[in-house]
Amino acid sequence: IKMVVAYIRPDKLSDVKQGLAEAGAPSLTVTNVSGRGSQPAKKGQWRGEEYTVDLHQKVKIECVVADIPAQDVVDAIAESARTGEKGDGKVFVLPVESARQIRTGKSGPEAV
Amino acid sequence: IKMVVAYIRPDKLSDVKQGLAEAGAPSLTVTNVSGRGSQPAKKGQWRGEEYTVDLHQKVKIECVVADIPAQDVVDAIAESARTGEKGDGKVFVLPVESARQIRTGKSGPEAV
Amino acid sequence: IKMVVAYIRPDKLSDVKQGLAEAGAPSLTVTNVSGRGSQPAKKGQWRGEEYTVDLHQKVKIECVVADIPAQDVVDAIAESARTGEKGDGKVFVLPVESARQIRTGKSGPEAV
Ligand SMILES: Nc1ncnc2c1ncn2[C@@H]1O[C@H](COP(=O)(O)OP(=O)(O)OP(=O)(O)O)[C@@H](O)[C@H]1O
Ligand SMILES: Nc1ncnc2c1ncn2[C@@H]1O[C@H](COP(=O)(O)OP(=O)(O)OP(=O)(O)O)[C@@H](O)[C@H]1O
Ligand SMILES: Nc1ncnc2c1ncn2[C@@H]1O[C@H](COP(=O)(O)OP(=O)(O)OP(=O)(O)O)[C@@H](O)[C@H]1O
Ligand SMILES: [Mg+2]
Ligand SMILES: [Mg+2]
Ligand SMILES: [Mg+2]
Numbered sequence: 001i002k003m004v005v006a007y008i009r010p011d012k013l014s015d016v017k018q019g020l021a022e023a024g025a026p027s028l029t030v031t032n033v034s035g036r037g038s039q040p041a042k043k044g045q046w047r048g049e050e051y052t053v054d055l056h057q058k059v060k061i062e063c064v065v066a067d068i069p070a071q072d073v074v075d076a077i078a079e080s081a082r083t084g085e086k087g088d089g090k091v092f093v094l095p096v097e098s099a100r101q102i103r104t105g106k107s108g109p110e111a112v
Numbered sequence: 113i114k115m116v117v118a119y120i121r122p123d124k125l126s127d128v129k130q131g132l133a134e135a136g137a138p139s140l141t142v143t144n145v146s147g148r149g150s151q152p153a154k155k156g157q158w159r160g161e162e163y164t165v166d167l168h169q170k171v172k173i174e175c176v177v178a179d180i181p182a183q184d185v186v187d188a189i190a191e192s193a194r195t196g197e198k199g200d201g202k203v204f205v206l207p208v209e210s211a212r213q214i215r216t217g218k219s220g221p222e223a224v
Numbered sequence: 225i226k227m228v229v230a231y232i233r234p235d236k237l238s239d240v241k242q243g244l245a246e247a248g249a250p251s252l253t254v255t256n257v258s259g260r261g262s263q264p265a266k267k268g269q270w271r272g273e274e275y276t277v278d279l280h281q282k283v284k285i286e287c288v289v290a291d292i293p294a295q296d297v298v299d300a301i302a303e304s305a306r307t308g309e310k311g312d313g314k315v316f317v318l319p320v321e322s323a324r325q326i327r328t329g330k331s332g333p334e335a336v
Contacts, residue, residue, distance in 0.1 A: 002321070003117075003204065005227075007253055017166070029119055029147035030167060035253035054241070055254060064204055071322070078326045088326035090335065092227065092288055095321055097114070097207055098183070102190045102200035111202065115229075115316065129278070141231055141259035142279060176316055209226070209319055210295070214302045214312035223314065 001096040001112060002070035006061040007035060008081040008089040013059050019080030020063060025073050027112075031060040039086060056087060064096060066109035113208040113224055114182035118173040119147060120193040120201040125171050131192030132175060137185050139224075143172040151198060168199060176208060178221035225320040225336055226294035230285045231259060232305040232313040237283050243304030244287060249297050251336075255284040263310060280311060288320060290333035 008016055013030065020028060034055040041054035065073050070093045077091050101111040120128055125142065132140060146167040153166035177185050182205045189203050213223040232240055237254065244252060258279040265278035289297050294317045301315050325335040 001204070003206065008326070027147070027149050029145050029170065029172065031143060031145045031172070031255060033253050033255045035251070037251050058253065060253065060255070064202070074322070074324050078324055078329070082326050084327060086327060090288070090326065091324040092225070092320050093322040094206060094227065094318060096204050098186070098205045100186050100190055100203040102120070102194050102202060103196060103198060105190070113316070115318065139259070139261050141257050141282065141284065143255060143257045143284070176314070206318060208316050210298070210317045212298050212302055212315040214232070214306050214314060215308060215310060217302070 001064065001066045001099055001109060003094045003096050004063045004065065004070055004073045004077065004091060005094060006077045006081065006089060006091040007033065007058045008061060008077070009083070009087065010057055010059045012081045012083075015080040016061060016077055019076040020073065023072055023076035024068050025063055025065050025076070027063065029062045033058050033060045037087065037090070058089065064099065064112050066099070066112040113176065113178045113211055113221060115206045115208050116175045116177065116182055116185045116189065116203060117206060118189045118193065118201060118203040119145065119170045120173060120189070121195070121199065122169055122171045124193045124195070127192040128173060128189055131188040132185065135184055135188035136180050137175055137177050137188070139175065141174045145170050145172045149199065149202070170201065176211065176224050178211070178224040225288060225290045225323055225333060227318045227320050228287045228289065228294055228297045228301065228315060229318060230301045230305065230313060230315040231257065231282045232285060232301070233307070233311065234281055234283045236305045236307070239304040240285060240301055243300040244297065247296055247300035248292050249287055249289050249300070251287065253286040257282050257284045261311065261314070282313065288323065288336050290323070290336040
């Protein structure tokens with residue numbers, strides 16, 4: 001069992017949800033986050049005041065999978081989230097030791 | 113050390129906090145999230161427009177434990193979050209390699 | 225590859241971002257969360273009604289690193305987030321099995 005964690009552009013959420021469904025991994029959890037990657041902070045001006053934009057709005061996606069290879073899920077997210085511009089995001093895979101579906105009490109891969 | 117991650121119904125948060133305290137795992141972090149499980153998206157109508165509800169408000173709970181078995185924490189969450197209806201949520205256990213308590217500087221299981 | 229997860233005081237976010245940048249780990253994701261540690265819930269009164277404050281606003285930081293030791297990142301966060309008062313937070317390290325940078329398609333440590 002693996003947890004695929006992705007940070008993507010908010011306006012790519014809809015495409016990613018569709019990409020995941022087509023890859024056979026429709027279940028997911030979405031969180032509003034902000035973050036920065038490797039670009040240095042950007043300085044701007046507002047009414048004569050200098051300010052720094054260094055955290056950008058992103059969406060975090062968590063998708064736990066058991067039946068399909070985590071790399072297929074990574075591919076599906078990366079393809080559907082890509083624009084080719086800086087800020088497209090990252091996808092990470094974390095190990096998961098156990099799973100439980102609350103309604104049924106099922107454990108293991110079939111609980112995912 | 114393990115991190116127990118649960119996605120539950122928002123209106124079950126209070127019961128789950130109590131269940132965790134009774135299980136000897138009072139520490140937790142709560143995040144507002146939205147998500148979908150294995151049910152297909154639901155279509156509705158609003159003022160003649162069709163819309164699709166496919167993400168439901170949920171609460172994510174993270175509970176890192178060292179002294180008590182992670183499965184006891186999974187049991188406590190699953191029991192207190194259960195209604196028996198679709199949408200009750202899931203609980204996953206992830207491995208944690210190290211812990212640090214910031215105030216005391218303590219590391220390892222006693223930092224959890 | 226490791227994911228360093230920290231729960232800190234919201235008003236320490238700016239110091240922690242600077243601490244991370246100085247430690248050579250500028251990339252991070254920030255989430256607004258609430259939580260409780262090991263202190264019992266605090267009871268208060270408001271207009272004659274008793275209430276319990278048991279969840280405090282915190283900020284969660286996720287910082288995935290590959291080139292620098294995760295413990296250096298833990299040190300950087302813990303030093304910059306510390307006030308010495310209860311509620312300073314915790315830092316955990318989780319294993320990460322793979323990484324992908326969406327824009328470039330790069331995988332592995334150089335994708336982080
Ligand atoms: N190492 C990391 N740890 C935690 N979060 C990260 C990390 N790298 C990126 N993120 C998250 O992903 C978001 C998008 O990152 P971004 O795509 O800008 O990465 P990048 O390495 O700068 O790539 P690019 O050069 O294509 O912009 C960030 O705002 C942050 O939320
Ligand atoms: N595999 C998963 N990966 C990530 N998040 C998940 C996953 N499965 C469920 N979730 C989260 O848990 C929430 C509740 O899921 P839900 O209980 O509907 O799962 P289910 O498998 O459809 O079970 P049920 O048939 O009882 O509804 C989802 O809205 C989502 O936030
Ligand atoms: N074991 C844990 N699992 C999940 N989240 C935790 C855990 N411990 C702490 N947290 C998160 O960190 C925040 C701050 O915790 P806190 O610093 O109060 O921990 P503590 O053990 O009570 O230490 P202190 O005695 O210094 O207050 C909590 O509000 C919660 O969000
Ligand atoms: Mg970038
Ligand atoms: Mg469901
Ligand atoms: Mg405390």
